[in-house]
Amino acid sequence: MSLVSPESALTPRFWRAGSLLAIPRVVWRLSRVIVHVLHGYLRSWRVWPRLDERGRDAECVRWSGQLLRMLGIELVVQGQARPGAKLVVSNHVSWLDIVALNAVVPSRFVSKAEVADWPVVGRMVTQAGTLYLARERRRDAMRVLGLMTKGLREGHTLAVFPEGTTGTGHGVLHFHPNLLQSAIDAAVPVQPVALRYADTVHAVSPLAAYVGDTSLLQSLWSVVSARGLVVHVHVLPLLATAHADRRALAARLQEQVGAAVAP
Template identity: 40%
Template sequence: MRHAWFPASPCGPGCLAGLEPVVGRSRRWWRLTAAALVVLAALLALLVLPVAGSRGREWIVRVVFRSMLRAMGIRLRVSGGDGLAARGRGVLVVNNHTSWLDVVAVHAVRPMRAVAKRDIASWPVLGPLVSAAGSVYVDRDGLRSLPDTVSRLAGVLRGGSMVNVTPEGTTWCGLAHGRFRPAVFQAAIDGGVPVLPVALRFRTADGAVTTAPSFVGDETIVDSVRRVAALRGLVLEVHVLPEIAPGRAADRRELAALAEAAVDTVLRPAPAEHRRRTARAAETVPLGE
């Protein structure tokens, strides 16, 4: 049984407008074929990752994830990307969580270690690559593992690694997002490292914000991939925001609130139409589920 403490999103099928421009059937199949070829190349790349060295591994991971975006017809638009440059010290990178494309986007800009739910390790392509990057896996079905995860994460950060985490704990539709849970921010405090907020947003070719790529409700990863492959002119924006220096927040709750407020400056205000869709979804999907 799922513990009531665990975060749950009200986003569901009602958040997906389904009005976005799409490509023809032949283009969709071409994109899915190209993505499958990227998967094959990534599996072959896994054979050389152990002997590629740190710079070689970073280059391979970046190429694979950028190739996946290109295969799916997604344009990557980055602002403030210098904030993800190598620093020689640990950094906790936090972003809103919308889709399986989140990890693809972040690693396409700057490969890094990540905190991920344990079942991602079994995903094709993403799982092996994220594992090869030295991810810290968390069991989100058990509260007892959380202190150990935070302790391991603090050690990784003290060691000088850049680590990505999605503190909402579940996916939202992209125009609304959840509260940043404070637990993982304790690792940044214990490790004495800054927090770097990153806001992710999807737009269509005409500039309209879209929820279509979001991975919400009970759909499978296959359903989501097929829907993304059908979209025309999808743009994935990565907004790297100013870092929050160590010591700026009194505790982990304040630190989480500062990071969430920074992401909010990019994602809000949400259109009234979306707020109505979210309200309808909240009426039909109990928050405790």
């Protein structure tokens, strides 16, 4: 799905997302981000293995908050997450979502298996306790569900995007219920979180959305060349899962997160 008209498709998105005047800002931000990521990579070898869970959470919050600032993104938080074991459930707009959530509610995410092989980032994501799902193997979802349940029972905070893909940020897509079963089996609550990106022109910014045929490089350019980009993280009240039906739970979460996403 393309987000641009046929006429504008003739112009490279790089120059539509920010003009030539934005290049100094882009270079400054990207140079800081590269140094920050490399520094995080080194710490993932030297420091992270020696940290306990509390220390890793603090490291995650600090590193993610710094990355948002270096990208020129303001973080606005409403509500507060419950400490202890829980399953964070959020709408999905961008690769930035993981950074924004970790700056507020440090969590272990479920991700596609290919991410583990990404250079530099793969090592950091793995050290953060990410659970990898091989999407091409149907039965792998059951394995990951078992690992999620085990992690929740051990007191960890896990996070999922039940839409299964990114949306434009205008409302939410269908919430798939399968992975929500982990919270029900572990008897821990669900922490809904609504994410919304805005800028100086749009209440729901198109600059952050990582959808359709947008490449990661194009998305990164849109973000680092933007002015006044804000991510709103709305932490909603906990939902109990005792005796819950996963489909009914997914429908309720979809309704609540969808309502909170509206500007």
